[in-house]
Amino acid sequence: MSPPLFSLEPATVDDADFCYHVLVQAMKIYAVQTWGHWNEAAARSAQTELCGQGRIQRILMDGHPAGTLRVDEHPMHHQLEQLFLLPAFQRLNLGAAVLQHVQQKARQATLPVHLRVLRVNPAQRFYARHGFTVFQEEPERLHMRWNAPPDD
Numbered sequence: 001m002s003p004p005l006f007s008l009e010p011a012t013v014d015d016a017d018f019c020y021h022v023l024v025q026a027m028k029i030y031a032v033q034t035w036g037h038w039n040e041a042a043a044r045s046a047q048t049e050l051c052g053q054g055r056i057q058r059i060l061m062d063g064h065p066a067g068t069l070r071v072d073e074h075p076m077h078h079q080l081e082q083l084f085l086l087p088a089f090q091r092l093n094l095g096a097a098v099l100q101h102v103q104q105k106a107r108q109a110t111l112p113v114h115l116r117v118l119r120v121n122p123a124q125r126f127y128a129r130h131g132f133t134v135f136q137e138e139p140e141r142l143h144m145r146w147n148a149p150p151d152d
Contacts, residue, residue: 004061004094008069008101011056016048019056022068023047026084033120034140056082061094071102071113077145078106080115099130107148116141 028038050056059067067085071078106113117124127144136143
């Protein structure tokens with residue numbers, strides 16, 4: 001099966017409610033499992049601020065808003081902060097296609113990709129399938145890294 005076609009567009013402050021909704025759908029259950037609560041005010045404020053700064057992209061599939069992507073580009077690595085999909089767009093290989101896009105950009109920059117994933121989040125298996133390995137552990141999180149394989 002070929003990867004789904006998707007596009008990315010910068011989220012604006014007008015998209016903050018959508019970005020917050022995606023965050024809730026993707027992460028609230030794991031935050032509650034990890035810390036015992038969900039801080040709605042802080043999460044909503046952070047999404048509004050990030051959207052206002054242009055640091056989040058909306059993932060569109062066939063023109064429909066499907067999720068959010070945030071990658072912070074640092075001098076020594078790219079940090080994948082968000083790759084969140086709405087439930088209706090999960091298990092369609094969309095996440096894999098978006099992640100491969102992130103990996104390709106990092107490969108072109110000759111940099112690794114880092115991410116953090118909550119231990120209770122099954123997404124860690126998704127990242128492992130795509131070549132990420134654990135390089136640091138905390139009680140609540142795993143830090144994972146992907147290095148581009150050497151060219152043949």
